[in-house]
Amino acid sequence: MFSDLLNKVRTKAEAEFLVSEIELLLESLYEFGDRGFDNVLKTRVRAWAGADIEILIKEGGGAKKEFLEKLKKRIDELSIVNLKVAWDPTDDALDKFYSKLKEFLGDNLLINLEVDPKIVGGAIISYMGIYKDFSVAKLLKDSGPEIEEIIKDKLHLDF
């Protein structure tokens, strides 16, 4: 039911933004009823999210409050993969990471993305209490002088 919508939410930050929009819609329902809800949906929710929510409510029989609460609960239940990378990835790169993780873990996940140039390259991943450091910084730290020399030669650096 929620898959189409949730597949567009790849990161924890995006999910938090969607949750804030759901809360706005719920508030508008409590305070102003259907008219308030429609108004907020058009004026304060992103277009693609608003359109998806509208379609899904119709498909579900029109019970707005129940739908929004279920959606919010569903988002809270998503698994989170912490992913630290060295540069701010493009939208396309983020899609690739998300697809790769879905391939491994299925649909119900979010990426908690963190950018830290100090790791130089690669990624540091943590999931369900397991931590793995596949960063270039770690590789260089662990590598012997010969690997350091190869990198130096390739990149014309002086360590």
Next chain:
Amino acid sequence: MLDQNIILAGAIIFGVLIALLIAMLATYTFFLRRERYSERLRADLAKPDKLVEEAQTRSIKILEDAHRKARDILSLAENIIRTDEEVLKNETEKVAGVFTGSFEASLNAIKLEAEKTLTNLPLEIKDLIIKSFSHYQKTLDEMVRQSNLALEKAISEATKKVSLELERAKAKKVRDLDRQAASIVKEVNLKVLGKSLDGVEQEKMVIKALEEAKRQGMFE
């Protein structure tokens, strides 16, 4: 006639007695004055010792103060290990200056005091004081000489110690700087390396990292 002779003899005897009495009084007065003079002389003779003793006490106190000041400054000099040798040199000169200055001040004070007192004393007492004072001055000179030697030795040892500590501190600082420099160079180079990797390479490395995590059973 007989009565006249008796009166004359009585007058002569009376005159002799009067003369004798006057002579006795004169003799008594002479001895009394002499005794008083002797007493005064004895009292005056007692003063020089006291004077010299007081001068000695005062000058020793001045010397002790000078030593204390010198030690304080020396202690300060030991504490400046982390500064530099020039500061140490200045402190050493200051120590010597304070010590010499205090010694000269003590001698001047004693001299002025002695001159003031000597002007008002009889000649024989002056001689006595001058003799005592010159003896005392010799003793004082010797004390100062010994103190100077001890102080010079202490300063020399402190200087050696400070120089050694300075050398050690410098060597340690140089080692620390070398380490820091190496660390900074490495950090800068890592940043350069990170920037030299473009988005495509970064993306590939992240995908490889995810695959490696899967291979190691992280997502089971």
